[in-house]
Amino acid sequence: MQFNPRYSSLNAKLYHQQQPKVLLGAKAGHFNVNLANHLHWSEQDQHDWVEICSGQKTFAEFEPLAMVYAGHQFGQWAGQLGDGRGLLIAQILDKNHQTIDLHLKGAGLTPYSRMGDGRAVLRSVIREYLAGHALNSLGIPSSDAVGFTTSTQGVQREKLEPGAMMLRTSDCHIRLGHFEWINQYQPDLLPEFTKKCIEWYYPECLDAEQPILAFATQVIQRTAVMISHWQLVGFAHGVMNTDNLNITGSTLDFGPYGFLERFRPNWINNHSDHHGRYTYQQQPSIGHWNLWMWLNNLVPLCPINIDKEVWKEKLAQCLEHFEPTFLEHYQHGLKQKMGLPTFHKESFECAMAFLHVLKTEQLDYTQSFIRLQNKQYEALKDDCLDRRQFESFLTQYLQLREHHDVEASDKIMQSVNPHYILRNHMAQKAIELAEKNDFSEVERLFNLLTTPFTKQPDLETIADLGPLPDDQPEIMVSCSS
Template sequence: MHIISQYPTLDARLYHQQQPSPLMGAKAGHFNQALAEQLQWSAADQAQWVEICSGQQTFPEFTPLAMVYAGHQFGQWAGQLGDGRGVLIAQVIQTDGQTTDLHLKGAGKTPYSRMGDGRAVLRSVIREYLAGHALTALGVPSSNAVGFTSSTQAVQREQREPGAMMLRSSDCHIRLGHFEWINQYAPDLLKDFVDHCITWHYPACLTAEQPVLAFAQQVIQRTAIMIAKWQLCGFAHGVMNTDNLNITGSTLDFGPYGFMERFRPSWINNHSDHTGRYSYKQQPSIGHWNLWVWVNNLIPLAAADEKESFKKDLVACLAHFEPTFLEHYRLGLCEKIGLPDFHKDSFDCAMAFLNILQSEQLDYSQSFILLQQQHYQKLKDDCLNTRAFDEFLIQYQQIRSGQDTATLDAKMQQVNPVYILRNHMLQTAIELAEQDDFSEVDRLFQLLSQPYTRQADLERAADLAPLPSDQPEIMVSCSS
């Protein structure tokens, strides 16, 4: 494994170096061998993955550290935050040459723990472990994880629960909230910090006429693309605080997330979100708001006599968010529904289909699969308003008439997952894991590795449908 040490070259005010606090009685949960190999783990490291993923063993080439940052939480300034239960234990070069952070979550108290105990519970670790794996397999930029361990060490939340630790990988752990902390508490660090962010993550911007503006535009566009991909696969993050978005546009920090089942755009999957700020339909606008907060933290980089023009340039960068999001969402939605993106009526037809899913409360993922399989009558049978469906189908078939339907159908198969990570699937895996049975975690891991391919030998009926309408949804809290 090729370990480098980038982040510790920054000013020491930005982190606190410390070793993780190992889990007592650590035991194997699940290991992502394919990711370990991608990260070029040696045979010896792979053999000791339990020790590494439980904080018992670190790498001599890198001194573990906890990052400090700040943020806006639910739209309100929250002040100093930071890695309250995690430490960065390595930065490695993957087989493709990309730099990846290895971050141990549940690693004990840090100076940024506030009132927390620095630990993670098994249920939250399993949720994040499988979510990162699921999004990665769906082609959505995301953190992933090498593995997780369970423990005989109990953690107190609403009740006593098994403790756990997870080794997360991400292309970047620098959050929008890092810039907020610097401007609030150490403004002298801003220029050097931004220069390093550009050099490490956006080196192509170094040759731009104005590297900072090029950097800002890239962060904005990548974030817009990530959120478009979330919307297309029906993923709701649940806690889009500024400290939970990073600068590379990859999904980070899974709390009370969820994958859309019955299509309800106003769905709130976090029972702490009383206003619906982080509902599925709000994600694009919240992403824009977070980036607006972020670009304001770049203004101090301008000289005093250039601040007004620099503000206008940053506003121009931010203006790229909406068209970038809409372009990728429109193209993706046309692919999902099997219509040519160049046809003037394709997007309106796709939106008509979504309106049917919403009014009839149909399953988001499986409805696209039925459409892909041309099971039109089955879709119609699930509708009370059959007239609306007939009108949609007439327009749909008219647009497809004379098109290269074989190519359109092939693309549908590539972008419509047969399997998503439904909350009741997760709950079953968690309940078994809390009894030291990780077989269901492993089954879901395998199933979600190939979400676009039917796997009759692995799947269960519950994998393909939401809970019956007379059963309440599983609500998820921020407690972890």
């Protein structure tokens, strides 16, 4: 591995250095060989992956550390938070010469654990491991993981569960909440911290007339693009607190997430979200709110030659980029999923009519686009109670397709409409088998989700292609991990 330690060069008030606390009886769960190769893991590193992914082996080039940050959780100021069960154990260069964080989850108590025990359970580790892999395979920037381990040591949640650790990778673990903590508790560190964030993640902004404004605009735009990608594949993060969004617009912190099955935009996939704050349909507005909270922490960075009220107005203008950026990427992506001409003014209206059909008829989001892609119009209509509504949509859809190169648009549809997403019941089956020391279903899903846009009849099962039957209860996911 090629080490590039950066975070430990910051003021020591921003972190606490400590070694992982090893779980008893660590053993292999799953290893992501391709990712390890991309990160320049040597043969010896790959041979020792269980020791590395369980905290038994760390690196002389980087002393593990827990970050401190703060955040707004469910819209309320939560005060000091931080890595309560995870440690940054290395920063290394990948094959693209990009710095990647290695973050060990479930590594034990830290000064920021609050009332937690510093551990992770196998259930939550498998869900995050598969979700990060799924989103990356869908082309959506996200954390990933080199591997995870289970153990013979139990961890108490609602019941005693197998303890586990996972070695997460991300281009960035600096969250919006880092700025909130610094501004609240160590404001003198804000200028240098912000400068380093720009140097490390947005060096092109250094040449701007106002680097901080350029930086803020880039963070806002990347976040908007990320959320547009979530919406297009039907991904609901479930807990979009300010401490769960980073500054590079890559998905971070999988808790009670879910991929939409039957198209219900107001579906509450986190049973702790009693008011539906973090539903799928709320994600763009919550992203905007979080960024507004974040921008408030850049107010103290007002240059001496600019009036403070003018500076506030300039920061607010940065946020004006969010909505048009989101809409541009979402509308373009939705037209591509539908195979509609991106230039035609009625294409988005037609796409929204299709979503209205999916919503009123409670059709499966992912497979409905596949059926449309495969021109299975009669099959779609047969699933509709209101056949006239579908026929009205189809008439407009086919007329718009006449204005387009159908063959070219069909190829685009095939490249953007996945056959497979990680449904909750798929993950649950893998978890239940893994808790019996059978990781075959984790391996099958990992392989299936590696190429989600390619039909894999020899690997798929019927359960991968649709929601559970109506007579089976929906899988609910909590924040417990």
